Amino acid sequence: MNAFIAIVRRDLLLAARRKSEVFTALFFFMIVVSLFPLGIGPETAMLRRIAPGVLWVAALLAAMLSLNRLFAADHQDGTLEQMSLSPTPLALLVSGKVLAHWLTSGLPLVLLAPVLGLQFDLSPRALGVLMVSLLLGTPVLSLVGAIGAALTLGVRGGGVLLSLLVLPLYIPALIFGAGAVEADVAGLGAGGHLSLLGALLALGVFFAPWAATAALRIALE
Amino acid sequence: MLRAHGLACDRGDRRLFSAVDFSLAPGEWLQVEGANGAGKTSLLRMLAGLAPSADGHIEWDGQPVSNVRDEFHARLLYLGHAPAIKEDLSALENLQTAAAVAGRPLDEATALAALRRIGLKGREDLPARVLSQGQKRRVALARLLCSQARLWILDEPFVALDVAAVSQLCSILDEHLSRGGLLVFTSHQAVQLGGIGNTLRLGPDPDASRPRPTIAEVQA
Amino acid sequence: MSQRLVNWFKFASPASFYPLAGKMWPWFAAIGTVLAAAGLWISFFVAPTDFQQGEGYRIIFIHVPASWMSMFIYCVMAFWAAIGITFNTRLSGMMSSALAPTGALFAFLSLWTGALWGKPMWGAWWVWDARLTSELILFFLYIGYIALTAAIDDPRRADKAGAIISLVGVVNVPIIYFSVKWWNTLHQGASVSLTKAPSMAATMLWGMLIMALAFWMYSIAIALYRVRAIILERERHTTWVAELPEMQR
Numbered sequence: 001m002n003a004f005i006a007i008v009r010r011d012l013l014l015a016a017r018r019k020s021e022v023f024t025a026l027f028f029f030m031i032v033v034s035l036f037p038l039g040i041g042p043e044t045a046m047l048r049r050i051a052p053g054v055l056w057v058a059a060l061l062a063a064m065l066s067l068n069r070l071f072a073a074d075h076q077d078g079t080l081e082q083m084s085l086s087p088t089p090l091a092l093l094v095s096g097k098v099l100a101h102w103l104t105s106g107l108p109l110v111l112l113a114p115v116l117g118l119q120f121d122l123s124p125r126a127l128g129v130l131m132v133s134l135l136l137g138t139p140v141l142s143l144v145g146a147i148g149a150a151l152t153l154g155v156r157g158g159g160v161l162l163s164l165l166v167l168p169l170y171i172p173a174l175i176f177g178a179g180a181v182e183a184d185v186a187g188l189g190a191g192g193h194l195s196l197l198g199a200l201l202a203l204g205v206f207f208a209p210w211a212a213t214a215a216l217r218i219a220l221e
Numbered sequence: 222m223l224r225a226h227g228l229a230c231d232r233g234d235r236r237l238f239s240a241v242d243f244s245l246a247p248g249e250w251l252q253v254e255g256a257n258g259a260g261k262t263s264l265l266r267m268l269a270g271l272a273p274s275a276d277g278h279i280e281w282d283g284q285p286v287s288n289v290r291d292e293f294h295a296r297l298l299y300l301g302h303a304p305a306i307k308e309d310l311s312a313l314e315n316l317q318t319a320a321a322v323a324g325r326p327l328d329e330a331t332a333l334a335a336l337r338r339i340g341l342k343g344r345e346d347l348p349a350r351v352l353s354q355g356q357k358r359r360v361a362l363a364r365l366l367c368s369q370a371r372l373w374i375l376d377e378p379f380v381a382l383d384v385a386a387v388s389q390l391c392s393i394l395d396e397h398l399s400r401g402g403l404l405v406f407t408s409h410q411a412v413q414l415g416g417i418g419n420t421l422r423l424g425p426d427p428d429a430s431r432p433r434p435t436i437a438e439v440q441a
Numbered sequence: 442m443s444q445r446l447v448n449w450f451k452f453a454s455p456a457s458f459y460p461l462a463g464k465m466w467p468w469f470a471a472i473g474t475v476l477a478a479a480g481l482w483i484s485f486f487v488a489p490t491d492f493q494q495g496e497g498y499r500i501i502f503i504h505v506p507a508s509w510m511s512m513f514i515y516c517v518m519a520f521w522a523a524i525g526i527t528f529n530t531r532l533s534g535m536m537s538s539a540l541a542p543t544g545a546l547f548a549f550l551s552l553w554t555g556a557l558w559g560k561p562m563w564g565a566w567w568v569w570d571a572r573l574t575s576e577l578i579l580f581f582l583y584i585g586y587i588a589l590t591a592a593i594d595d596p597r598r599a600d601k602a603g604a605i606i607s608l609v610g611v612v613n614v615p616i617i618y619f620s621v622k623w624w625n626t627l628h629q630g631a632s633v634s635l636t637k638a639p640s641m642a643a644t645m646l647w648g649m650l651i652m653a654l655a656f657w658m659y660s661i662a663i664a665l666y667r668v669r670a671i672i673l674e675r676e677r678h679t680t681w682v683a684e685l686p687e688m689q690r
Contacts, residue, residue, distance in 0.1 A: 002321060002324070002326060003321060003322050003323075003324050006318055006321030006322050006326070007322055009318075010307075010310075010318045010321075010322070013309075013310065013314070014307060014309050014310070017309035017310070017348075018309060073307075076303065077303050077304070077305055077306060077307065077308075078301045078302065078303030078304060078305035079305045079307070079322075081266075081269075081271055081299070081301050081303075081305070082299070082301075082305045082319060082322065082323065083322060084271065085269060085270070085271070085294050085297065085299055085323070086294070086322055086323050086324055087291055087294055087295045087323075087324045088322075088324050093322065147605070147606075147609055151589060151602050151605060151606055152589070152592075155589070155592045155593055156592050157592060158592075161585075161588055161589060161592055164581075164584065164585050164588055165585040165588075165589060165606060167581075168578050168581040168582055168585065168613075168617070169609070169610075169613050169617075171578060171617055171620065171621070172613070172616045172617055172620040175620045175621065175623070175624045176620060179623075179624060196620075200616070203616075207612070211605055211608070211609055214526075214605055215602065215605050218598055218601045218602055218605070219598075220271055220272070221271075221272050221273065221598065233594075233595065234678050
């Protein structure tokens with residue numbers, strides 16, 4: 001467990017030393033979201049309708065930006081080898097890395113989303129549901145993304161390949177996440193969507209680190 | 222006690238080496254030699270359990286390594302080709318996080334003492350980015366000073382080191398051997414170490430396109 | 442029991458599977474051809490014209506079996522992946538990579554025929570029907586598998602990476618299917634389902650089943666044929682390949 005905390009702390013420290021990477025993803029999120037009203041038109045009723053989908057798709061793309069760096073640096077400088085030789089199970093260390101990735105790339109999106117939601121004239125209630133849905137959904141993106149990042153480690157054209165592998169797997173999170181906000185706006189109650197999103201998260205926490213570890217072992221051989 | 226039986230390595234369709242046998246008792250060292258691409262790093266990664274052997278097996282204290290993996294890794298210190306140094310962390314942070322991730326947290330005083338002994342006095346808090354190649358190697362080698370591991374596997378430990386650092390590293394390795402430690406390393410230069418030394422030469426394969434046994438000599 | 446296990450593992454070695462596959466694939470190809478001829482005859486001449494959809498509905502004799510096969514083949518790939526990971530057999534990875542193009546082909550065929558059927562039925566080439574959408578995502582999963590294994594040079598590594606992504610995919614396929622289905626009902630209510638044609642005559646069902654069997658036999662034949670090619674490519678340096686009669690020329 002100490003090694004788990006050590007790896008989370010190290011990755012957070014590294015992110016703090018390289019703040020620009022965190023901010024780049026955030027600005028990307030902001031810009032993509034702002035492009036939609038420009039492309040579609042500023043009609044409020046329309047914006048309110050597309051807001052959940054737009055915010056979720058943009059969050060999904062922004063979370064993916066930093067994915068190919070998740071293991072790449074550790075792989076290159078030999079840290080990954082040291083991690084796999086640690087007496088602590090590699091899956092636990094991988095979970096630590098995923099947690100740190102979510103804290104630096106997912107959590108900021110959750111915090112920024114309501115501000116961007118205001119641009120789309122969402123009600124305070126809908127903004128709250130949006131935040132909760134992102135809070136449950138963005139960890140799923142990090143977890144599933146870690147599998148893709150581990151599989152494409154050191155592979156030609158890894159970045160594009162990563163999105164090809166990971167985006168189809170993101171679809172359930174997108175549907176339930178955006179669906180939660182839409183259901184709330186339509187007055188149907190978001191509870192069902194949110195609990196399904198929670199179920200996805202539970203499933204991801206159990207299986208994703210294991211699959212990512214198996215993929216990392218292949219890359220290490 | 223480390224024993225290897227009939228190890229072999231395939232790279233793509235080629236067999237880099239095969240039938241590598243040796244055994245290493247406490248206080249003994251093994252220098253792996255060979256031309257570029259002979260498979261020195263592959264052999265070391267195999268011994269560390271990072272890569273599977275195409276053939277043969279490795280024993281630790283009389284048990285196949287695959288059966289006692291955790292115990293083996295708890296006794297092993299491996300320094301690979303890449304020194305596992307984070308450019309954005311200071312020398313001290315690098316040393317401490319590496320130890321914590323390896324499950325043996327270091328207090329600051331021990332870490333500082335190790336860095337000073339390896340010749341990084343005054344540079345403990347500089348980010349590794351501004352250190353020279355040799356100084357980065359020293360940060361990695363400082364881990365040897367804090368290590369309780371019995372088996373050290375070092376890939377090119379002497380590379381990028383100046384004369385003073387080389388002799389210092391030799392004395393660190395000597396201490397390890399005199400404590401009854403085991404040492405496997407690769408190097409292109411001849412090294413004078415105490416204890417019983419062996420040299421393993423990984424030979425080039427004359428007909429590289431066919432899998433075919435190569436001669437691995439073990440000299441006492 | 443142990444005797445049987447030994448026998449199975451004997452065929453897990455590429456050297457002994459290669460001649461076996463060579464003996465088997467022509468049989469499957471022949472059965473597939475006969476079944477396809479029978480199935481097409483039923484679907485074109487025996488099955489009655491649908492009173493609602495006219496002659497255009499006959500495309501479901503291709504569409505539905507193709508969708509079934511595309512899903513089934515993905516499960517078979519995942520099965521081989523699981524075998525490969527558990528027993529570390531070389532042949533399993535080769536089987537997976539031999540099956541992937543056929544699966545992708547059926548997924549594509551299902552999408553294409555779905556679009557052709559949709560135009561007269563709904564007046565649009567594409568509708569976001571739950572089944573069609575899931576099929577599209579399945580097609581993406583196939584493409585992801587093929588792209589990943591093609592991008593990795595070392596075949597053993599490619600096999601293992603492919604095994605992991607196909608297992609991750611097979612866990613996700615039901616999740617994706619149900620989420621898309623739910624999304625679909627939420628957004629446009631009940632839509633016309635491709636398989637629940639209003640009056641499914643017995644001959645129509647028979648036609649579809651026979652076509653599905655024909656596709657199945659075709660898949661086995663082509664996968665065996667492809668796996669032979671993969672075995673030859675990967676084992677070209679071994680002595681047993683050099684001693685094959687077809688290599689003596």
